[in-house]
Amino acid sequence: MAGLSPSPAPPRITWQELTVLPAVVLAVLLATWLWFRRATLDRVSEHALSDGQVSKALWRHVELTAVSTFFALVTAIPLGILLTRGAFRKATPVAMALADTGQATPAIGVLALLVIWLGTGVRAALIGMIVYAVLPVLSNxxxxxxxxxxxxxxxxxxxxxxxLGVLGRVELPLAVPVILAGVRTALVLNxxxxxxxxxxxxxxxxxxITTGITTQRMPVLILGSVLTVVLALLVDxxxxxxxxxxxPRGLEARGS
Incomplete structure (x- = not known):
């Protein structure tokens, strides 16, 4: 009787994939550090960058990205599975249209509406980010x-x-590359x-970034922008x- 088994060959990662982008990131960070050493910081810039505010902002950024992506995954993947099952397939066009509508809406507009509804705070920001992260994961x-x-x-x-066995042992493993591509897109988007x-x-x-713009302090603006770009590159x-x-390492037929 024919069966299915994973092939033993693991995926290979080249040295370029492991080293090129981290080297670029390190070069960007080094160039930014060297520039900061020569830059003149006034009291406004020093106040914006003092007392660990940079590390706090970076950690909060990572936290927002991780939490919103997690909730997007636990929402979008089960919903995507459901929309490919039986009678629920008929609802797929409607669900995708709603997701497309949410993605097409300007992010700042969504956040403004959420602030009006929920008030300012992390909750409004997270819900807005989840809305934007759901679409790529759901569609993929x-x-x-x-x-x-x-x-x-x-x-x-x-x-x-x-x-359930077909879903867990065959369908989902085969769909992993496409799903992971959606997760990767959602992470960078977030x-x-x-x-x-x-x-x-x-x-x-x-x-x-907003402090640097409103106070016209280039060092603050550059630091916020560089750290955002570097974080996006590292996440990707x-x-x-x-x-x-x-x-998945592939499925091959074997006799039993």
């Missing part, structure tokens, strides 16, 4: 599950797998969206490595 989950070979799924059912969280009272690196790099490591 649906696309990945729909792209599975029907013949392979039928073969899995033919060897006695239950619907790093950018988190800079707007400051307008909802959520903090983050956006606070440094880590997500790409995770995507490679979690990529």
């Amino acid at each position: 989950t649906v696309a990945g599950l729909r792209a599975n070979d029907p013949a392979l799924l039928e073969a899995a059912r033919g060897i006695g797998m239950s619907p 790093v950018g969206t988190a800079t707007l969280a400051t307008f909802a009272g959520g903090g983050g690196l956006g606070a440094l 790099w880590l997500a790409s490595l995770t995507e490679l490591l979690l990529r």
Whole structure:
């Protein structure tokens, strides 16, 4: 009787994938540090960057990105699975249209409405970020599950797998690369969206950027911008490595 088993060959990660982007990030950080050593900081700039405010803003930015992405995943992936099951398939166009509408709405407008509804604070910022992160994960989950070979799924059912077993052992593993691509997009998108969280009272690196703009202090603006770019690059790099490591090693037929 035919069965399915993972092949033993693990995905390979090249040295370029491991080193090139971190080297670029280090070069950018070094150049920024050297520039700061030569820059003249007045009292306004020193006050904006003192008392650990930079590290606090960076940590809050990471926290906002991680928490919002987590809630986007636990919302979008189960919903994507549900929309590919039985009668729920008919609701897929409506659900995707709603998700597209949320994505097309300007982020600052969504945050403004949430602030009016919920008041300023982290909660309003997180809900706005989750709305924007749901779409890429949801659409990629649906696309990945729909792209599975029907013949392979039928073969899995033919060897006695239950619907839940087919989903967990065949469908989801095969859809992992597409789903992870959506997660990677959501993470990088959230790093950018988190800079707007400051307008909802959520903090983050956006606070440094807005302070630099409103006070016309270039060192503060540059530091906030560079750290945001570096964080986005690092998140994308880590997500790409995770995507490679979690990529299924393939399914091959074997006799039993």
